[in-house]
Amino acid sequence: MIPTEDLKKVLSIADEAMIENPDGTIRLVATECRDCGQRVFPPTEVCPECMSESIKFFELSEKGTLYSWSVVHAAPKNWITPYIAGYVDMPEGVRVFAHIVNVDPEILSFDMPVSVCKVTMGLDPDGKSIESYSFVPSMTGEN
Amino acid sequence: MREVGIIGAGMVPFGKYPQRTLAEIAWPAVKAALEDANVPKRDIGAAYCGTALGGMMSGQRILKTLGITGLPIVNIENACSSSSTAFREAWISVAAGIYDVVLVIGVEKLTKFGGGTLPLEKEDFEVAHGLVMPALYAMRAQRYMHEYGLTENHLAKVSVKARAHGQYNPDAQMRETTTVEAVKSSRLVADPLRLFHCCPSGDGAAAVVICAADKLAHYGGVPIRVIGSEINSGKYMTGFRDMTSPEITLRGAAQLYEESGIGPSDIDLAEVHDAFSIAELLYYEALGFCNKGEAGRMIDQEETFVGGKIPVNPSGGLLSKGHPIGATGVAQIVEVVRQLRGHCGSRQVEGAKVGMTHCTGGGISGFDHGVCSIHLFAR
Numbered sequence: 001m002i003p004t005e006d007l008k009k010v011l012s013i014a015d016e017a018m019i020e021n022p023d024g025t026i027r028l029v030a031t032e033c034r035d036c037g038q039r040v041f042p043p044t045e046v047c048p049e050c051m052s053e054s055i056k057f058f059e060l061s062e063k064g065t066l067y068s069w070s071v072v073h074a075a076p077k078n079w080i081t082p083y084i085a086g087y088v089d090m091p092e093g094v095r096v097f098a099h100i101v102n103v104d105p106e107i108l109s110f111d112m113p114v115s116v117c118k119v120t121m122g123l124d125p126d127g128k129s130i131e132s133y134s135f136v137p138s139m140t141g142e143n
Numbered sequence: 144m145r146e147v148g149i150i151g152a153g154m155v156p157f158g159k160y161p162q163r164t165l166a167e168i169a170w171p172a173v174k175a176a177l178e179d180a181n182v183p184k185r186d187i188g189a190a191y192c193g194t195a196l197g198g199m200m201s202g203q204r205i206l207k208t209l210g211i212t213g214l215p216i217v218n219i220e221n222a223c224s225s226s227s228t229a230f231r232e233a234w235i236s237v238a239a240g241i242y243d244v245v246l247v248i249g250v251e252k253l254t255k256f257g258g259g260t261l262p263l264e265k266e267d268f269e270v271a272h273g274l275v276m277p278a279l280y281a282m283r284a285q286r287y288m289h290e291y292g293l294t295e296n297h298l299a300k301v302s303v304k305a306r307a308h309g310q311y312n313p314d315a316q317m318r319e320t321t322t323v324e325a326v327k328s329s330r331l332v333a334d335p336l337r338l339f340h341c342c343p344s345g346d347g348a349a350a351v352v353i354c355a356a357d358k359l360a361h362y363g364g365v366p367i368r369v370i371g372s373e374i375n376s377g378k379y380m381t382g383f384r385d386m387t388s389p390e391i392t393l394r395g396a397a398q399l400y401e402e403s404g405i406g407p408s409d410i411d412l413a414e415v416h417d418a419f420s421i422a423e424l425l426y427y428e429a430l431g432f433c434n435k436g437e438a439g440r441m442i443d444q445e446e447t448f449v450g451g452k453i454p455v456n457p458s459g460g461l462l463s464k465g466h467p468i469g470a471t472g473v474a475q476i477v478e479v480v481r482q483l484r485g486h487c488g489s490r491q492v493e494g495a496k497v498g499m500t501h502c503t504g505g506g507i508s509g510f511d512h513g514v515c516s517i518h519l520f521a522r
Contacts, residue, residue: 013271040381042268048379068289068386070281071334074260075273085278085333093382097269097508105334110289121273132272 014132017042018118019059026118026133028060030094041094060096063138064088065111069100078130079122088114088135099134113138144238146356148366149520151180152480154349154473157316157465161254161346165197169205169250169348176246176350181362187352188242189215191233193226193249194469195504196262201250205348211246220469222504223416224374225249226349227472227516231374233353243358249473250348258344261468261506269508276506277341277419281333284421287387288335293424295335297439299326301420302339302462304448309459311490314474316343316465340420342461349474367480370497371403371519377510384511389422391515392429392503399517400431405497407431410453410519412482412492413499414475417460423447426501427455449490457482457490468504472516475500483522497521 020026032039033047034054041060046053069086084100100108101119114135122130153175160168177184190211192202202216221228226249233245256262260275267274287293303323309315321339329338359366375398377391384390400406407430415430417423424438432453433441441447447455458464458478461471479498481487498520505512 017268038381048381067383068282068286070278070285070336071331072273072275072278072281073330073334074277074332075275076260076262079273083273085273085282087282087386089383095381095383097272097274099273110286 013130014042018133020118026116027062028090028096028116028133029057030060030092031055032058039092039094041090041096060090060092060094063113063115064090064096064135066100066108066114067095068110069105069108071105078125083121084108086135100136101134102136108137145240147234147237147353147369148356148359149351149369149476149480150354150359150362150364150366151176151178151182151352152350152477153179154314154477155347156314157345157347157467157470157474159254159345160252165201165250165252166204166208168252168346169248170208172348172350173205173209173246173248176352180352180354181364182244182352184209184211186244187211187214187246188244189217189233189236190246190248191217191219191229193219193221193229193247193472194251195220195222195225197250197252197469202248205248205250221514222506223418223466223468224472224502224504224514224516225469227475227500227502227518228374228514230351230473230476230518231372231516234369234372237353237355243355245353246350247353247473248348248350249470251467251469252346253344253467254346261344263506267507270506275333277333277336279505280419280421281336283386283425284335287421287425290387291436291439293439295327296323297424297442298335298340298420299323300442301417301423302326304442305417305456305460305462308449308457308490309463311488312459312464315459315463316345317459317463336419336421342418342466345465345467347465347467347470347474349470349477351473351476351480365522367483368521369518370521371399371405371517373399373402373518374514374516376514377512379509381509387425388435389425389429390511392426392501395515395517396430399519403519405519409497410499411495411497412454412457412479413501414458414460414478415455415501416503417456417462418466420462423455423460430499430501449492454492457487457492472500472502475502476518476520479520483520
């Protein structure tokens, strides 16, 4: 479980769904119900299965698999287009919506391994950069 | 529960009316429906107005222009299913004997947002991370193409069909026909979806008048009977949902078929929620018009064209007719009324006796769709 004070260090739009390690790497954070075991991403304060408020945070794995994706050319202003939107299935049983970055979309394939990383996704209306998690195809040999 | 019939229907051509207010867009549709129904305004027991982004008191703003005030007016928001939900609630009120005659309005003015993708709820986590409706449908399309061998040509043909039908609908926003090649060379919106795979944004309004069957004699005319009404919310799923299978439509259709005793083979035409070309194909399967994986073959063999086995979206659908979101549910019903009356000219489904409307609404994390409402009608 991640101490609450660590979660508060995160000031990106992912809020408490992401933590940054001292070495600059990041991990996604989900919640699990202590009563029924239901897992949810992003974190919730009440279990959507049994309504228990006894919830613990836990870190998701670094890697997941790419369920589907799309190169998005039309988005609200402030987003840097085109960007790749995708759904990543995590071994812990939750699906994560994410941008897929630093990759030629031509080489993406279904169910390929992808690893979490941090990225600047766009600018907010005040010109501040929007930071959050994203995924990048895992390096060959590390799968 | 009492039998309920539709006795009046009207709509305004969908398009862009940035200079008109919501009320100015909508009143002609309401007046047309009331005149079609031959109902004096004093007989209206209540009004239900569906709009997603019309703002507070949309129904009152519209109806004051026609002096229809002092009655219960209920405004309903349920995303793209706002006015199909309004219709469902109106139907319940008449079937339950609360009112005899009820007015249902669907209305939206999207030009006030200045174009682009539909504004979604920013509090939603995925929306905050850049999820837009075209991207969501595009990811469904990608996965479906991967699993079932659907091609870009299949997708394009849905748009070709929509325009082929819509050219004959004076209320449609996009009336020029198109070709597979033109669809495939239109600009990319969210790969593999291109501009012509996406419904146009715009403004519009539609209205119907419903009446208890035992009061029909007051107004004359032949009613279109409501023979099935269903609404569901989506199931919230945190895990690995199958995006090739629209669970809420599958569940709703099964429930509706069981309750009504009508099956997919009894349906002569369907107006389905083709916000994007891939959506229509997924709904062929979910509504039982074909088996899983056969949607591509179905459009390829033109079974869903007017003249085919089960014409889908003879109005042109959202792709051609346009999708002012809150207006869509009632506009679909207006088309089915016109089809069942035999008033549709070159897009008429010959001998149509049973019609379906299917309207979904989505755009929040963890759901296939947030809402879906399906109705069945007969003459």
